Amino acid sequence: MSWLTRVRNSLPFVAKRETPDNLWVKCPRCHEMLFAKEYEENLSVCPRCDYHGRIGADARLGQILDSGFELLSEPVVQEDPLKFRDSKRYTDRLKQARASNPHRDAFQSGFGTIEGRRAVVGVQDFMFMGGSMGMAVGQAFCNGAARALKERCGFIVCTAAGGARMQEGILSLMQMPKATVMTRRLREAGLPYIVVLTDPTTGGVTASYAMLGDIHIAEPDALIGFAGQRVIQETIREQLPEGFQRSEYLHKHGMVDMVVHRKELRQTLAGVLDYLSPAKAA
Template sequence: MSWLTRIRKSLPFRPKRETPDNLWVKCPNCSEMLFTREYEENLSVCPRCDHHGRIGADTRLAQVLDEGFTLLDAPRVKEDPLKFKDSKRYTDRLKQARANSPHPDAFTVASGSIEGRKAVVGVQDFSFMGGSMGMAVGEAFVTGAQRALDERCGYIVVTAAGGARMQEGILSLMQMPKATVMTRRLREAGLPYIVILTDPTTGGVTASYAMLGDIHIAEPGALIGFAGQRVIQDTIRESLPEGFQRAEYLHKHGMVDMVVERKDIRKTLARLLDYLQPAAAA
């Protein structure tokens, strides 16, 4: 045994302190390391660069609705109607997604109030198979719209999706006209339908209920579009402008009514509900 080893073993080293894995979070935009608690207290918005991070359905509902809201039961639909399989079976992908989520699919609906104004809120969760729109998402959207019709109140939908769910083929695309019909019924009933576009909102969701609202609100920096930038650029054979398909660009060009920071969403919704349905607020 060398003298260095003997000395090292004789020193009273303290045991190495263990650091929790979730103590820090890295901002996906500026790469700044942030305390997780500080980040969450700031509504998952980076205090350094104001990047609005992606959040789950339960967190979003708690931020938008007053305390005491009620989750609506998830609708039952036929799973794996096409017996789809790629590198994995569709049923296995659903099991994996549900193991990491408290909800059975990507769209969750709750009934409650926003600063005292009655409202139904539907939230799309990108962490569940990219928020993809399948039959369960379409049926949940319809359920939320029907509840708003029954309660004579506004319907607010928070979108976050990569598009239609390919594992359900044409059946997923049929959710687009189904949702469109419900937005028409809300309009005929004189009930507000407000859409909050979050990062990312793309594909068939953008081509249907995401762009049929009476008012369209976007979170800062949110990616919003139908086809991807590379597809568009290759098609038109031109370079796209800086910030293309981002919330601020769409607001400047009239596709989005307002860009609102997450901390101001609730009070903005309350003001809009007062304006769009004043009788209900009285």
């Protein structure tokens, strides 16, 4: 045994403290290391560069609805109707997604109030298989709209999706007209349908219920579009402008009604509900 080892073993070294893995969060835009508690208290918005981080359905519902809201039950649909398999079986992908998510699929709805205004709020969770639209998502959307019709209140949907769920093929695409019918029923009933576009909202979701609202609100710098920028450039063979498919660009060109910071979203939604909700629908 060397003298260095003997000295080291004889000294009263303090045991190394374990640091939790979730103590810090790295901002995807400015790459600053943020204290996780501070980041969450700031509604998952970077206090340095104002980047709006992606959040789950439960966090989103808690930020928008007043406390004590009712979480609507999740629909039961046939799973893996096409017996789909790519590099993995679809059933295995669902199990993997559910292992890291408190819910069975990518769309959750809650009924309650927003600063005292009654509303049903539906949230698409990008953390569950990219928020992809399958039969469960389509049915959950329709159930939320049906509850709004029953309660005679507004229906607010926060979108976040990479598009249709390819593992369900044509059955996934059929959710587009199915959801569209429900938005028409809301309009015929004189009830507000408000869409909050969050990062990212793309594909079949954008081609259906994400762009059929009475009012379209977007979070800052959210990616919103149908096809990807590279695909569009190769199709039209032209260079696209800076910030194409981002909230601010779409607002400037009339595709979005307003861009609202997450801290102001709840108050804005309450004001819009006041404006759009007729007295007879209350």
